[in-house]
Amino acid sequence: MEIEDMNFDNYIDFRIIKSIPAEHPFPYLYWIYNEKTEIFEVNTAYEIIINPEVDHEKKIIISSWDNYIRFYKDYYKLENEIPILIERHITQPNKTVEIWKALNGELKLVSTEKK
Numbered sequence: 001m002e003i004e005d006m007n008f009d010n011y012i013d014f015r016i017i018k019s020i021p022a023e024h025p026f027p028y029l030y031w032i033y034n035e036k037t038e039i040f041e042v043n044t045a046y047e048i049i050i051n052p053e054v055d056h057e058k059k060i061i062i063s064s065w066d067n068y069i070r071f072y073k074d075y076y077k078l079e080n081e082i083p084i085l086i087e088r089h090i091t092q093p094n095k096t097v098e099i100w101k102a103l104n105g106e107l108k109l110v111s112t113e114k115k
Contacts, residue, residue: 006046007032007078008059014040015052026051026065032081045082049074060086069093091115 006013015028030046033039046052050065061083063074071091076083088100088107095115100107 002028004054005056006030006052006054006061007081008056009033009035011035015046018047028052043081048085049076049083 001014001016003012003014005011006015011033013030013032015030018027018029027047027050030043030049031040032043032046034041049061049063051063053062053064055062059077061076061078063072063076065072065074070093073089073091074085075087077086078084084102085107086102090098090100092098097113097115098109099111099113101110102108
């Protein structure tokens, strides 16, 4: 179980790994605290976030995962309590990094860098 403010409201939320043994990458189940009802509520919208890292300063959630060939780093912002993918970095096996950004509701390749 991991305990952390996931939605930047200054209330603690929590998540647990979805399956044991855990799949790869590690999916989570999320409970977000509802200040109005004063209870933790299941939030399935967050389940798209793998291995979350919450950046409270920038108010984004970073999800890092791989598929054994490529490494992905996804950046989410919250809109009406729903995580929205705004940017994705894909590191290819040859160390090329593709940067994709959400434009008009879909990811578009905006640059490629060699590391």
